[in-house]
Structure formats: structure tokens, C-alpha cells
Amino acid sequence: MSPTTTTLPTGAPTSPLFEIRETPHSGRAVFATKDIPNDTLLWRSTDLTLDVLLREYRREVCGECFAYDHGRDLPIRDQSLGFAFCTPSCLETWKSRNGPLGIQAWTAVEKLVKKRSKEDSEMVSPDLPRPSTKRIAEAWDTTTTAASLIRVARAADRDSPANQAGVAVPVDHDGGGVKCTKQHRKAVQKALLQPLNPDIISFVLSGILHTYHNPSAWPCILALASDDTPYSSADDLAAYTRTYLHLLAVLPLPLLPHVTAESIRLLGSRDSHNSFGIRSLEDEGAEFFGYGCWPSASYFNHSCAPSVAKRRDGRVWEFRSARDVKEGEELCITYLSGEERRLSRGKRVGILKRNWGFDCACDRCEGV
Ligand SMILES: C[S@@+](CC[C@H](N)C(=O)[O-])C[C@H]1O[C@@H](n2cnc3c(N)ncnc32)[C@H](O)[C@@H]1O
Incomplete structure (x- = not known):
């Protein structure tokens, strides 16, 4: 089934580089609307709403x-x-x-x-x-x-x-x-x-x-x-x-x-399904200071091999392409912390299920 266009939810991010669409199995997601070179600034979320x-x-x-x-x-x-x-x-x-x-x-x-x-x-x-x-x-x-x-x-x-x-x-x-x-x-x-x-x-x-x-x-x-x-x-x-x-x-x-x-x-x-950890900027975010919800940042789905890197700058999240992305590809971040990303498939799936309630079906987990 091909993804269908969704009415843009209130507060969702907008950009000439991507659009938000419904997916068959993982709700709404962000898709590139053109080829995007590595390290392109995709979005900045300034809307910290609760933390x-x-x-x-x-x-x-x-x-x-x-x-x-x-x-x-x-x-x-x-x-x-x-x-x-x-x-x-x-x-x-x-x-x-x-x-x-x-x-x-x-x-x-x-x-x-x-x-x-x-x-x-x-x-x-x-x-x-x-x-x-x-x-x-x-x-x-x-x-x-x-x-x-x-x-x-x-x-x-x-x-x-x-x-x-x-x-x-x-x-x-x-x-x-x-x-x-x-x-x-x-x-x-x-x-x-x-x-x-x-x-x-x-x-x-x-x-x-x-x-x-x-x-x-x-x-x-x-x-x-x-x-x-x-x-x-x-x-x-x-x-x-x-x-x-x-x-x-x-x-x-x-x-x-x-x-x-x-x-x-x-x-x-x-x-529960939308907050981001507020972590230290060094040591792969080893210190977990707290968490917060930036609604406009909450439309990126998770992948264990993400195409988007997120970086916090004070109260703002910045999202950049982590590699060259083709038009039509899904733009995904990772919900895992630095250490968790290196775990086995089984352990990653377990963490995502426990913390986020979904069965990860990303390309890395599915072996695509
Ligand atoms: C921050 S939201 C992402 C946007 C969400 N898909 C939406 O429609 O609003 C996180 C939720 O998206 C879904 N999701 C994100 N990544 C997924 C993945 N790799 N596989 C399945 N579901 C996923 C899960 O329901 C998760 O709790």
C-alpha cells in the first residue's frame, strides 16, 4: 500500500523539503519531497511546551x-x-x-x-x-x-x-x-x-x-x-x-x-509517546536531566538506522539529514540513546516496545 497524504495536524512542521503523510503501520511520518544532501538543516523545533x-x-x-x-x-x-x-x-x-x-x-x-x-x-x-x-x-x-x-x-x-x-x-x-x-x-x-x-x-x-x-x-x-x-x-x-x-x-x-x-x-x-529526553550534550548524552515535549518535533518516526540526526541547542532541537536522502524516502530519527543504538536487534526491539509501545519494523530491524 502506498502512503496517503494526511491533512496537516495543528502544530506539525512544514518545509519545502518534506511533508507529513500517513503510513500503513506507523501512524504519520515525515517524507522527503526532494533529494536532500547530507547535513542539510531540515527543521528547528522551538516549541517546548512541557518539561x-x-x-x-x-x-x-x-x-x-x-x-x-x-x-x-x-x-x-x-x-x-x-x-x-x-x-x-x-x-x-x-x-x-x-x-x-x-x-x-x-x-x-x-x-x-x-x-x-x-x-x-x-x-x-x-x-x-x-x-x-x-x-x-x-x-x-x-x-x-x-x-x-x-x-x-x-x-x-x-x-x-x-x-x-x-x-x-x-x-x-x-x-x-x-x-x-x-x-x-x-x-x-x-x-x-x-x-x-x-x-x-x-x-x-x-x-x-x-x-x-x-x-x-x-x-x-x-x-x-x-x-x-x-x-x-x-x-x-x-x-x-x-x-x-x-x-x-x-x-x-x-x-x-x-x-x-x-x-x-x-x-x-x-x-508518553512524544517526549524527548533532555540529556547532556557530551558523552553521547550519558546524563539524563529530564524530558520535554516539543510538538513540532513529534512527527519523526524512529529507525534503528536513522536518516536524520537531532541535536539540542539550549531549548531548541535541530534536525539535519544524516546522509544523502532520496525524494520520497522517510525521514527518521532514532529514539534510542547512544549506547542503546549498539545493542542487538532483540534488545533494541525490547527497549522500543517497553518505552514506546511499538514493534520496530524499521529497515535495519527488518534486514532490508
Ligand atoms: C513521536 S510519535 C511519531 C509520529 C507518529 N507516527 C504520529 O502519527 O504522530 C511516536 C509514535 O510513532 C509510532 N512509531 C514511530 N516509529 C515507529 C516505528 N519504527 N515502527 C512502528 N511505529 C513507530 C509509534 O506509535 C510511536 O509511539
Whole structure:
């Protein structure tokens, strides 16, 4: 069967060098529309929409440009935000991108994270079975009551300036037409006592803030390949549902309409098959700082013998042809890390199945 042309998904990359088409077995993919010489710049993705820098790298990796200095602590550290920066200009860029509301939100989350000891923070065990769609729906359903109670308690905060920024324990008050009672206040306190995963809460917050500031980013996220079972384990799922309640309990009030079970589920379902690792630029990316989703970069399929090389430059991904490519050929990157690329076929297939959920049928695996 020959590939058919697809309506261009919102946020997909466009270029005279390639087009996006549907394939018979691996969704949409990027195809060369002309002969392309080796080392041609194909695309630059500047649309980082949600990301996380893992806690253990927060002092060593710049919160803005992801610069890393061989594990040395960076010179500018903002304790209340929980990020470090390589230059004052990176700090300023970060602040202007997040805006006053974003700064308030990150400060509230950082305050919450700092209250926890390391042991108290929820650790996600990667090797447990993945929750089914039924189990996922049930888990999110069980958050509904608590979420409604917390929303009433937070609405009752509205008139209390002292509570606007942070971990609020509201007074008895009429919140949005519903009387805020002890039950509502208890729901906030209970949510705040739940185990917390600092990386998941940061990842979700980055997406909520980005889409709050850039509403046009939502359709770009929605257009991405979706994973119905994106949680690696029951613990991972629980970390997301708890993150929902934590964020409802602490974020500034103007953000709360954006904090919904639907929005957080959507971020998780699109992250799973589309995020790129944010790794060190040396040592074949041996240090894994975190991960992020650049929607326009998410249309390249994987090959174990890729025709496209990707390179990160700060917050931007650059894609260049890795050899001469003929018109009509598929332009593929590799989803494997440096070491993984040298593994046997069986091991590569296993990694791709486990991490990405597909059976690799690239030319190298199929022995074409
Ligand atoms: C980042 S997306 C790539 C674009 C995707 N095909 C789409 O339609 O949006 C990753 C997903 O594409 C599919 N995919 C990528 N490379 C593949 C391959 N070599 N074989 C089969 N499926 C592949 C898998 O479903 C994977 O989870």
C-alpha cells in the first residue's frame, strides 16, 4: 500500500523539503519531497511546551537553557523557585516567560516540595504492570469528590489576600455559592498530606503554565499521537492523580480553571509517546536531566538506522539529514540513546516496545 497524504495536524512542521503523510503501520511520518544532501538543516523545533528537570539536576542544569557544567553547581540559585541558572539573563528570561503568576505558582509548589523529606516523596517503581484504561478511568473518577471539595475551599479563599499565593487553609466562608465547611477544609489538608512526586508535579505545572500563557498550544498537544495507557505503574498513576489534588490545593486561583482531570490526563497521554529526553550534550548524552515535549518535533518516526540526526541547542532541537536522502524516502530519527543504538536487534526491539509501545519494523530491524 502506498502512503496517503494526511491533512496537516495543528502544530506539525512544514518545509519545502518534506511533508507529513500517513503510513500503513506507523501512524504519520515525515517524507522527503526532494533529494536532500547530507547535513542539510531540515527543521528547528522551538516549541517546548512541557518539561521537567529532574530534582537531582536542579542545581547543576540551567532552568532556562539547560546548560550543564560537568556537575558543578550553577552560579545563580533561586531557592524559592527551586531552579538554578547559568547567567542573570537566563534567570530574567525564565521569569518573563513564566510571568508573575508562574513565579507565584512555582514558589507555591517549591514550598510544598520542600516540606517533604526525600523519603516522604513518592518514588515511582518502574517495573510494575501498566494500569489498564479501566483502572485509569476508575482512578481519575475517585479524585472527583476530593477535587470538588478543594475547589470550594479555594474559592472561599478568594477574598483573603493572605491566602492568594500559597498553601491555604481557608476560613469558614461562602465559596462560589457553596458554603465552605470543615469537610472542604479537611479535603485540602488531606490532599496536602498525600505523598508527592516532585518531578511529576513540576512536569504538569510546566504544561499548565505554558498553555495558560499560550492557549494556541493546546490544539498542537491534542494533535499528537496519544497513549491510552500512559502510566508505567499503579504508583505512577497515583502520582498523577495526587498531583491533580496537590495543584488544586496550592496554585494561585487564576490557574485553577486550567487544573482539571481532563487537562492533566491529556498532558500525560501525549507526553508518553512524544517526549524527548533532555540529556547532556557530551558523552553521547550519558546524563539524563529530564524530558520535554516539543510538538513540532513529534512527527519523526524512529529507525534503528536513522536518516536524520537531532541535536539540542539550549531549548531548541535541530534536525539535519544524516546522509544523502532520496525524494520520497522517510525521514527518521532514532529514539534510542547512544549506547542503546549498539545493542542487538532483540534488545533494541525490547527497549522500543517497553518505552514506546511499538514493534520496530524499521529497515535495519527488518534486514532490508
Ligand atoms: C513521536 S510519535 C511519531 C509520529 C507518529 N507516527 C504520529 O502519527 O504522530 C511516536 C509514535 O510513532 C509510532 N512509531 C514511530 N516509529 C515507529 C516505528 N519504527 N515502527 C512502528 N511505529 C513507530 C509509534 O506509535 C510511536 O509511539
